[in-house]
Amino acid sequence: MDPARAIADLRELHRLTGGPEGARRVAWTDEWERARAFLLERLDQLPVVVEHDAAGNLWALLEGDSEEIVAIGSHVDSVPAGGWLDGALGVFGALEALRTLAAAGFPERTVALVDWADEEGARFGRSLLGSSAFAGTLDLDAAAALIDADGMSLPDAVAAHGVDFGAMARAGEGRRERLAAYLELHIEQGPVLEAEGLPCGAVLGTFGVERWRAVVRGRAGHAGSTPMDRRADAGVAAARAIVALQGIARDHGGVCTTGRADFEPGFVTAVPGRADILVDQRHLDPGGLAAMRADAEQSFAAAAAEEGCELTVEPIWRIDPVPFHPGLVDAAADACAVVTGGEAKRLPSGALHDASELARICPATMVFSSSIGGVSHAREEDTAEADLERALAAYGELVQRVVAGGVP
Numbered sequence: 050m051d052p053a054r055a056i057a058d059l060r061e062l063h064r065l066t067g068g069p070e071g072a073r074r075v076a077w078t079d080e081w082e083r084a085r086a087f088l089l090e091r092l093d094q095l096p097v098v099v100e101h102d103a104a105g106n107l108w109a110l111l112e113g114d115s116e117e118i119v120a121i122g123s124h125v126d127s128v129p130a131g132g133w134l135d136g137a138l139g140v141f142g143a144l145e146a147l148r149t150l151a152a153a154g155f156p157e158r159t160v161a162l163v164d165w166a167d168e169e170g171a172r173f174g175r176s177l178l179g180s181s182a183f184a185g186t187l188d189l190d191a192a193a194a195l196i197d198a199d200g201m202s203l204p205d206a207v208a209a210h211g212v213d214f215g216a217m218a219r220a221g222e223g224r225r226e227r228l229a230a231y232l233e234l235h236i237e238q239g240p241v242l243e244a245e246g247l248p249c250g251a252v253l254g255t256f257g258v259e260r261w262r263a264v265v266r267g268r269a270g271h272a273g274s275t276p277m278d279r280r281a282d283a284g285v286a287a288a289r290a291i292v293a294l295q296g297i298a299r300d301h302g303g304v305c306t307t308g309r310a311d312f313e314p315g316f317v318t319a320v321p322g323r324a325d326i327l328v329d330q331r332h333l334d335p336g337g338l339a340a341m342r343a344d345a346e347q348s349f350a351a352a353a354a355e356e357g358c359e360l361t362v363e364p365i366w367r368i369d370p371v372p373f374h375p376g377l378v379d380a381a382a383d384a385c386a387v388v389t390g391g392e393a394k395r396l397p398s399g400a401l402h403d404a405s406e407l408a409r410i411c412p413a414t415m416v417f418s419s420s421i422g423g424v425s426h427a428r429e430e431d432t433a434e435a436d437l438e439r440a441l442a443a444y445g446e447l448v449q450r451v452v453a454g455g456v457p
């Protein structure tokens with residue numbers, strides 16, 4: 050691997066499809082096609098077969114001794130005004146790994162670079178579109194109803210880029226069964242590696258999510274004329290429950306967030322009669338996630354009762370945790386230890402990635418690079434160059450090992 054070559058590609062990509070306002074590679078737009086055209090130019094120089102599958106995912110296959118495919122990649126699409134590394138690092142890191150393997154002759158297993166279509170869901174709100182179609186988990190009816198801000202439907206938008214929406218579910222046909230492993234390099238988008246002074250780490254899996262709404266109903270009243278001992282203050286109940294979430298997250302080793310709380314009537318002179326609270330809980334372990342959710346509901350109910358209020362809870366959205374393949378996680382940790390000269394950090398991913406979809410159908414793992422300040426989905430997103438080089442080197446090491454048949 051020559052990490053400097055991958056970094057030069059990333060800078061050139063950013064020159065072509067980014068700038069002072071950040072990356073502009075929103076899926077199903079001309080700028081996204083420009084980014085893909087740049088990737089195709091680079092792939093033209095390699096002995097690979099390039100194909101688009103039925104969901105618009107771009108594949109470049111380097112034939113090996115065995116039919117089994119080791120897939121490597123990420124996504125070149127970005128959010129509007131996004132970072133230069135989110136997604137692109139994984140695609141151009143995979144390109145550099147492919148170049149290295151091609152230069153060495155026939156690899157032991159077939160290697161495929163893949164650029165998943167529309168990972169971000171920035172325009173239609175459906176993340177992991179191409180990878181979920183490939184994995185067979187895309188709900189086509191729900192996706193068919195999606196509309197962008199200009200009123201264009203997702204089926205029309207993908208058709209403008211050569212994809213027959215009705216055929217998207219066939220994306221994995223003939224290839225899904227051949228996948229031996231999926232390996233993805235990605236920027237952490239969080240502060241953990243930087244805080245520990247590490248350039249890269251092995252990813253254990255992606256968090257499961259429980260997202261729900263709590264509604265606390267008390268009694269609205271006048272702020273002046275309602276005595277303190279005659280109140281059923283939904284705001285106070287909500288506040289107690291929100292604060293208790295911190296302890297629940299710590300007890301279970303997960304994360305809990307109240308992203309929004311609204312009071313009604315919502316005047317400075319009114320005792321809140323109703324509070325609407327949006328809760329998001331995430332954990333790597335299914336049991337941990339379920340326990341965190343149960344404790345939180347119990348705590349909300351207790352806080353409501355203490356203030357003489359009533360509680361109702363409505364689910365909004367949930368997803369199970371996706372643990373990565375233990376043997377591949379070990380291999381990724383070893384590869385990171387090679388470049389750090391010691392510590393092999395393992396960490397969970399708080400965000401979902403294409404690897405979350407691939408892990409449903411084949412052994413998968415990821416390598417994270419550090420992320421300055423943990424900033425992502427913003428033009429300020431960056432990684433120290435020395436860390437980028439070492440993360441790329443670790444990823445290259447991992448790919449070499451897996452392609453050689455060491456794991457899984």
Ligand SMILES: [Zn+2]
Nearest residue numbers: 135136168235
């Ligand atoms: Zn990404």
